[in-house]
Amino acid sequence: MKKIIPALLLGSTLVTPAMAAEVDITIENITRGVYFTPLLVAAHPIGTQLFQLGEAASTELQAMAEGGDISGLETQLVSLGATIQANPAEGLLGPGSTTMTQLNTDAAPANTQLSMVAMMLPTNDGFVAINSLTIPTEAGEYSYYVKAYDAGTEANDEVRGSGAPGESGFPVPPPLEAKIGQNGTAFAASAEGFVHVHRGVLGDTDANAGNSDIDSTQHRWLNPVAKVTITVQ
């Protein structure tokens, strides 16, 4: 077996790693009935993160998680020199739907990390995220299964309400209007105070009453909630 080693070393020197200047990113919503609000996809330098598990969310992350507003995070990323694609799906990315985008870091080789976020509806402050993944540099196709997180900034009362940061309830954009219940009395809950893996929603089976405006047969999920494929040319 020892004889193999020189051959191996020779082999690896012959591999020319593609510099990850341009990558294609495919994002699939693999849930039963959860919608993603406009996605923010970015390549940025190492050492920065959009959130840290166990720590309080930034106000920018809170605005994304509670109302789908990615403008604050986008501003932050721009100031870091990030390469950004905002809202590649041009609106909601529905369950079973796929969107594609590209990041070209030719002009910014320090942007070696991938982050991606979007709010999940219907949730109070649930979001799907990739948090500073090192983008592969060798040519190939790489798939990642992605989890749902809770920003910890809003009580999971599971009823219609506001998408504004700090206000209770979740927003219901027009395409979801008929899918979401009403007159739920709301679960007694409080904001957890730190970002964590989302425990899921409960929902109920009564569209016009009950605790929740979420439908337990349609809007629950188990991880993973998204499949992200990075193609390095």
Next chain:
Amino acid sequence: MDTRRLHRLAQIGMLSGMMVGLAACDSSSDNDNTTEMTRQYQVTITNLTAGQPMSPALVMTHSKDWQSFKLGEPASVGVENIAESGDVSVLMTAEAGNEAIYSQQAGAGILTPGSSELFEISTTATGTLSLSVLSMLVNTNDALAAVNGKDLSTLAVGDTTELYLMTYDTGTEANSETADTIPGPAASSGNGEGFNAARDDVRDAVHIHAGVVTADDGLATSTLLSQHRWDNPVASVSIHRIE
């Protein structure tokens, strides 16, 4: 690395053992490491759920370009049969002549929660080698526990790797959770229908299963109870390459 050159080396009979070593260390997944040898694996599947017996698993080895189903797309009738009734024969028959399939093996019986089954798999097929495992969680409408094509081309002789099964919803049957529509023992009070050709779920496309709601959690028409819930992963697969 020039994999074509490696092919030729292997074909003229030079150091087939060296091929294995090279393949094991080659991290690029595109190598098409043709060898003339037999590849043999011990595959142990363990049910990790609390209360979901798994139907006899279908274990397949195949080219890495083949998949039994794709997320976001309609399931084949063969996969639908596994997910709705645990019947692997339709898919096995459909794929019997497929050159991309190297081996197909069905489990001996129901895999109850906590139990394991060992599969011995052997193939002389050449080229990339992926493993797929498909099994129904029987106390559901159409939940499919699966490994959907895991590339084992680089697993060396003597090495072991561990995988986990996620649960997919094939999207082929409404998740009514009623005793008339679930074939497992939790539905013994009803008709317990397995396969039904109708496709009446939220959409005819495979997605990650959202779990069962159950009567204990407010779905009055459900025949399922708290112990039939699960989280991913639902099963483990230990793969040991012996040749």
